Amino acid sequence: MSAVTASRRVGPLDTARHTMTLAWRGLVQIKHNPMELLDLSVQPIMFVLLFTYVFGGAIAGSPGEFLQWALPGIIVQNALFATLATAVGLNVDVEKGVFDRLRSLPIARTAPLTGRVLADLAKQVWSLALVLAIGLALGFRIQTGIGGVLASAALLIVVALAMSWMSVLIGLAASSVEKVQIFAFSLMLPLTFTSSAFVDIRTMPGPLATWAEVNPVTYLSDAIRGLLLGGPVAAPATRALLWSAAIAVVCAPLAVRAFRRRA
Amino acid sequence: MSYAIQAEGLVKRFKETTALGGVDLSARPGTVLGLLGPNGAGKTTAVRILVTLLRPDAGRAEVGGYDVVRQAHQARAMIGLTGQYAAVDETLTGAENLVMIGRLLGLSRPDARARARELLARFGLADAAERAAKTYSGGMRRRLDLAASLVGRPRVLFLDEPTTGLDPHSRNALWDIVRELVAEDVTVLLTTQYLDEADRLADDIAVVDHGRVIATGTPAELKTRTGGLVLEVRPAEPERLDLVLDVMREVIGARPELDGGLAVAGVNDPAVVPAIVRRLDDLGVVAAELSLRRSSLDEVFLALTGRRAAGAETEPEEPEETELEGAGV
Numbered sequence: 001m002s003a004v005t006a007s008r009r010v011g012p013l014d015t016a017r018h019t020m021t022l023a024w025r026g027l028v029q030i031k032h033n034p035m036e037l038l039d040l041s042v043q044p045i046m047f048v049l050l051f052t053y054v055f056g057g058a059i060a061g062s063p064g065e066f067l068q069w070a071l072p073g074i075i076v077q078n079a080l081f082a083t084l085a086t087a088v089g090l091n092v093d094v095e096k097g098v099f100d101r102l103r104s105l106p107i108a109r110t111a112p113l114t115g116r117v118l119a120d121l122a123k124q125v126w127s128l129a130l131v132l133a134i135g136l137a138l139g140f141r142i143q144t145g146i147g148g149v150l151a152s153a154a155l156l157i158v159v160a161l162a163m164s165w166m167s168v169l170i171g172l173a174a175s176s177v178e179k180v181q182i183f184a185f186s187l188m189l190p191l192t193f194t195s196s197a198f199v200d201i202r203t204m205p206g207p208l209a210t211w212a213e214v215n216p217v218t219y220l221s222d223a224i225r226g227l228l229l230g231g232p233v234a235a236p237a238t239r240a241l242l243w244s245a246a247i248a249v250v251c252a253p254l255a256v257r258a259f260r261r262r263a
Numbered sequence: 264m265s266y267a268i269q270a271e272g273l274v275k276r277f278k279e280t281t282a283l284g285g286v287d288l289s290a291r292p293g294t295v296l297g298l299l300g301p302n303g304a305g306k307t308t309a310v311r312i313l314v315t316l317l318r319p320d321a322g323r324a325e326v327g328g329y330d331v332v333r334q335a336h337q338a339r340a341m342i343g344l345t346g347q348y349a350a351v352d353e354t355l356t357g358a359e360n361l362v363m364i365g366r367l368l369g370l371s372r373p374d375a376r377a378r379a380r381e382l383l384a385r386f387g388l389a390d391a392a393e394r395a396a397k398t399y400s401g402g403m404r405r406r407l408d409l410a411a412s413l414v415g416r417p418r419v420l421f422l423d424e425p426t427t428g429l430d431p432h433s434r435n436a437l438w439d440i441v442r443e444l445v446a447e448d449v450t451v452l453l454t455t456q457y458l459d460e461a462d463r464l465a466d467d468i469a470v471v472d473h474g475r476v477i478a479t480g481t482p483a484e485l486k487t488r489t490g491g492l493v494l495e496v497r498p499a500e501p502e503r504l505d506l507v508l509d510v511m512r513e514v515i516g517a518r519p520e521l522d523g524g525l526a527v528a529g530v531n532d533p534a535v536v537p538a539i540v541r542r543l544d545d546l547g548v549v550a551a552e553l554s555l556r557r558s559s560l561d562e563v564f565l566a567l568t569g570r571r572a573a574g575a576e577t578e579p580e581e582p583e584e585t586e587l588e589g590a591g592v
Contacts, residue, residue, distance in 0.1 A: 009336055010336065014369070021363060021366045022363075022367070025359075025363050028355065029354035032395060033395075096348065096350060096353070097346045097348050098350050100311075100350060101350040103316060104314045104315060104339060104342065104344040105368065106340040
């Protein structure tokens, strides 16, 4: 007889188990290919070094002063770019037929998505720790404490979760990995640069400054800056979360629709 | 009699194109149903509906006794799917790919490992078990893919062009595996563009063209239905081919086809052969080659559709599949 019993639907416990198995799938490759972990790390390391030593002196007078101001912004940019790994991974799954195989199994419908998002969040935490560690090694000093660090991580994870809906949408809708990357680059780069992540937005020309003021990346950068260096947290954090909620509200139904259409 | 696969009036449209225009299919348990047709005929669309990946716009289908739309979850527990391209995670090892499926199907960790070992051994992948799938050859990937679809011991197995792009040795190995599975009472639905593949493996064949089933039957029935016999004549002097064509048309009553220097015609009555030989002899035409044989499925397909079948022209694939072109293998 079939090894699988034909139950009517998937219970919450099984759903969790399927999600964990597929998250394991996303992480176990690191075991064989530690280079993968390095791949995850190259970009954050490069960003910290480039920003600090190339722009630091020109923008803030010295690399050290710039790092102290900009590391929270680098952390934010790094986290936002990292959410796009979900889009790339999903797109590869769809293209290779792995997605079809998973969906032809008697498992929770959402598990192929949630499993991947969970694995990518774990990688997200790793890359956050890495950027912070490099920053500390180069002279960044946390002014608050461990509570501030943990709260930063929590805020970034919540925002990253909301952003993964957008990533899922891109991953399912794009016709190739190259398109995912092009889209990601041409959306994320301007979005993160037209914010307070790296510079004081008061130096920007009028209309740009107006946009930068309401850019979600500005709110998120300000909140992380407050959490690590001291300063206002509640207002920018609330706004960052509102933005995230808005992105999730728009992207989640579209992502679900794209998911169904693949069905 | 109950069927392992039963579909009635399946319709699927993609924007302007009608991929399936009302398809009926049925397969008895423990048999191989061959879905035969050129690229773009609708074979893949039919399979995707039967494995619950696509909802039909009209019609209904049951697999293993479960409705593929209303009881999709139960139907999934009965099926295994091997698509056109090896759907394995290339970053995982062969063993991990299978363990992952086993775990998803609810096997305990030791059971999933044992099942993976068993399948890897059966498919000649034991030595490669701990290597990442991206190091596998095309044939190995296909075998791993097939192994992955068997982890849950499916009762109904769907193979969508399983041998496309495989070398003859790997293809024969895959055919043997299909025969073993059928001996274990698994029902197999196999799509193929290769007539000899359907001829060798299938108990029943449904010929699909432009989203419709245009003929069904056993391979023998199909061959008999369209003429049954094929007469081929090649004159020793190529310039007398026209004369041969005339004679054949006169005696058989239908126009022969030209295949290189060969005049080819379907015949129902073997008695036409001596008549043709006599006429040619009277005209002083010497045949360098003259043969009467049972028609192959190729000719059946030609007779049914007016076109040659396998591989000749590549027609557009089903819309949702185009982007997969060239992936895998």
